[in-house]
Amino acid sequence: MSARPVVAVVAAAGLAAAVALLTGCAAAAPSTTTAPSRLAATVAASLKYPTALVECGTEKVAVRAGGVARCRLTEGDKVYAVTVRFSSVKGTHYRFDARVASTPMRTLATPKSVGGDAVAQLAAQALAPKIGFTPQLACADGQVPLTVGFVERCRFAADDGDHVAEVTLSAWDGSTYSVTAKVVS
Numbered sequence: 001m002s003a004r005p006v007v008a009v010v011a012a013a014g015l016a017a018a019v020a021l022l023t024g025c026a027a028a029a030p031s032t033t034t035a036p037s038r039l040a041a042t043v044a045a046s047l048k049y050p051t052a053l054v055e056c057g058t059e060k061v062a063v064r065a066g067g068v069a070r071c072r073l074t075e076g077d078k079v080y081a082v083t084v085r086f087s088s089v090k091g092t093h094y095r096f097d098a099r100v101a102s103t104p105m106r107t108l109a110t111p112k113s114v115g116g117d118a119v120a121q122l123a124a125q126a127l128a129p130k131i132g133f134t135p136q137l138a139c140a141d142g143q144v145p146l147t148v149g150f151v152e153r154c155r156f157a158a159d160d161g162d163h164v165a166e167v168t169l170s171a172w173d174g175s176t177y178s179v180t181a182k183v184v185s
Contacts, residue, residue: 032062032063032064032089033060033061033062033063034060034061034063035060035061036055036056036057036058036059036060036061037056039056039061039063039069039071039084040054040055040056040071041054043056043071043082043084043096043098044073046098047073047082047098047100049073049075049100051075051076052073052074052075053073053074053075054071054072054073054074054082055071055072055074056069056070056071056072056084057070057071063086063089063094064086064089065086065087065088065089066085066086066087067085067086068083068084068085068086069083069084069086070082070083070084071083071084071098072105073100074108076174077107077108077109077174078104078106078107078108079104079105079106079107079108080100080101080103080104080105081100081101081105082098082099082100082101083098083099083101084096084097084098085097085098085099111146112145112146113143113144113145113146114143114144114146114177115142115143115144116139116140116141116142116143116144116152117139119139119144119152119154119167119169119179120137120138120139120154120167121137122178122179123137123139123152123154123165123167123179123181124136124137124156124181126167126179126180126181127165127181127182127183130182130183131158131183133158135156135157135158135163135165136156136157137154137155137156137165137167138154138155138156139152139153139154139167140152140153140154144169145169146169146172146177147169147172148169148170148171148172149168149169150168150169151166151167151168151169152166152167152168152169153165153166153167153184154167154181163183163185164183164184164185165181165182165183165184166181166182166184167179167180167181168180168181
C-alpha cells in the first residue's frame, strides 16, 4: 500500500453493548461502550480495504457524540492509524467518520527465511498422500530462504531404503508459504 490518500467514511452502526452507569456519584452521566472487536469489525466493513485487518485495542471503547477512538489498519506489511470520530449516539445506534492516515505508522518486518524443520514438516504432509505414509524428513539447510522456486533437498528413510525428496517453495505472500514435494531417489 503506497501513498494512500486519506479516506473518510461516514457510517452508522448498531451498538450491542449495554449502557453502563457510573457508580459512586449521583451526578455521573451514563457511559456507553462497545467491544473493541465489534468496533473494529464495523469500521472494517465501512472502509474500502477488503484484505485489511482493523484492530481497535483490547479495552472497551467509550462511544459518545464528539468522542474519538483510535484503531489501526494493517494491509500487507503496512500499518496505518485510523481515527474514528463518533458524530451521534442515539440509544444503541451510533454514526461515525473513520479516517485512515495517508502514510503508514510503520512497516512490519517480513522474515527472509524459515527453519528447515518447519519446511520438513510441511513437505512430509505434502508427500504422505503420494507415498502412503508420513516420512520423517531431514533437510540439509537449517534455514530455508523464503524465495519462490527455491529447492531444498531432504532425506527420509522408508522400508525399502533411504530416499531424497526435492521440496520446492511454491508460494510466499509475505506471511504464509507453501511447498510442493516429490521423491527423486
